[in-house]
Amino acid sequence: MDRLLDRIAEKVYADQRLSADDGLTLLRSRDVSTIGRLADHARRARHGNTTYYNINRHLNYSNICALSCKFCSFYRKKDQDGAYQYSIDDITTQARDAAAAGATEMHIVGGLHPWLEFDYYTDMLRAIRQAAPMMHVKAFTAVEIVHLARISKRPHELDAVLQDLKEAGLGSLPGGGAEVFDDRVHDEVFKGKIRSDQWLEVHETAHRIGLRSNATILYGHIESLEDRVAHLCMLREAQDRAIENDLPGRFQTVIPLPFIPDQSELEHLPGPTGLDDLRMLAVCRLMLDNFPHVKAFWIMQTLALSQLALHWGVDDIDGTVVWYDITKVGGTDTHQEVAATDLRRAVREAGFDPVERDTLYRRVQRDGARWWLAKQPEAVAST
Numbered sequence: 184m185d186r187l188l189d190r191i192a193e194k195v196y197a198d199q200r201l202s203a204d205d206g207l208t209l210l211r212s213r214d215v216s217t218i219g220r221l222a223d224h225a226r227r228a229r230h231g232n233t234t235y236y237n238i239n240r241h242l243n244y245s246n247i248c249a250l251s252c253k254f255c256s257f258y259r260k261k262d263q264d265g266a267y268q269y270s271i272d273d274i275t276t277q278a279r280d281a282a283a284a285g286a287t288e289m290h291i292v293g294g295l296h297p298w299l300e301f302d303y304y305t306d307m308l309r310a311i312r313q314a315a316p317m318m319h320v321k322a323f324t325a326v327e328i329v330h331l332a333r334i335s336k337r338p339h340e341l342d343a344v345l346q347d348l349k350e351a352g353l354g355s356l357p358g359g360g361a362e363v364f365d366d367r368v369h370d371e372v373f374k375g376k377i378r379s380d381q382w383l384e385v386h387e388t389a390h391r392i393g394l395r396s397n398a399t400i401l402y403g404h405i406e407s408l409e410d411r412v413a414h415l416c417m418l419r420e421a422q423d424r425a426i427e428n429d430l431p432g433r434f435q436t437v438i439p440l441p442f443i444p445d446q447s448e449l450e451h452l453p454g455p456t457g458l459d460d461l462r463m464l465a466v467c468r469l470m471l472d473n474f475p476h477v478k479a480f481w482i483m484q485t486l487a488l489s490q491l492a493l494h495w496g497v498d499d500i501d502g503t504v505v506w507y508d509i510t511k512v513g514g515t516d517t518h519q520e521v522a523a524t525d526l527r528r529a530v531r532e533a534g535f536d537p538v539e540r541d542t543l544y545r546r547v548q549r550d551g552a553r554w555w556l557a558k559q560p561e562a563v564a565s566t
């Protein structure tokens with residue numbers, strides 16, 4: 184055992200907050216077993232044996248983007264091969280199909296489209312609400328929200344923009360676009376994208392108007408371990424502020440995303456290893472003590488590693504996904520689907536109890552494609 188972890192273990196078992204130095208020690212340690220044990224303790228203290236999953240659909244409405252982030256293999260320029268953009272009718276059809284298949288959530292993100300108007304986004308939300316009234320729409324990263332504020336000519340009125348989207352049917356914000364909160368990394372890899380202060384401002388504004396949101400960190404490219412820890416500390420402080428100010432919305436889940444080099448401008452980098460993935464998921468659980476949930480995103484971490492990660496602090500194994508255009512691990516097919524039975528089997532085999540949730544972590548009961556919210560104490564949603 185790495186003796187440097189002794190003091191950290193004492194803190195974890197005493198339910199004390201870890202410092203930034205502790206986070207760095209954990210990320211530097213090769214004692215992945217002990218890190219896993221500590222994260223598992225913290226995870227079980229909060230969630231016991233429960234592991235969440237959901238029946239969802241991802242929709243990437245367009246890959247046309249005004250920016251060209253170096254780590255991104257998704258974006259295309261207007262006339263480039265493979266550029267696409269869905270019509271509202273396409274989106275309505277997908278929402279209807281998803282509802283008919285029993286999905287509880289649509290997760291919608293896309294590029295920063297240079298000429299679509301603000302109405303496209305509100306029309307999209309209204310059309311989904313009409314086609315699939317029970318569907319929760321989790322949509323638009325903070326980067327897209329800032330873009331929507333610009334195209335609606337209200338760059339300094341995030342509040343009004345988010346209110347308009349909420350009224351049209353937006354249910355919550357996903358956590359993407361955070362990348363790594365560091366100016367050096369920002370300027371080198373995703374210059375043009377919003378910086379950490381704006382990303383955090385969008386989420387705080389969403390929380391103020393009662394929208395919950397998630398957070399991500401994209402790791403394993405040119406960032407340092409110090410950058411990773413600083414990012415997690417900034418998320419933790421933002422959640423502390425939301426709690427102190429008793430905002431109606433909060434962060435629900437952190438989703439650490441491993442950098443996938445394939446087909447990006449940073450293809451020469453090796454990307455993170457499986458042990459780095461496990462360590463990172465565990466460190467998120469240990470550092471983000473005020474985030475209820477840590478999710479492994481099987482599209483990027485693979486289902487096999489996500490299953491293992493349930494013992495490294497993860498309590499959410501994501502959903503059925505179906506179509507995902509942003510990263511295509513091991514190929515070019517955007518059909519990436521895991522059946523709910525396979526998710527449940529992976530969870531059970533790991534020794535945990537699978538619980539289907541909706542986007543807000545309320546328990547779902549179902550009979551085939553028909554579903555309803557189980558009777559449950561309100562606290563379930565925030566624990």
Ligand code: SF4
Pocket residue numbers: 248249250251252255256257258293294295326373376
């Ligand atoms: S990461 Fe997002 S903003 Fe950057 S190029 Fe890709 S789609 Fe555009």
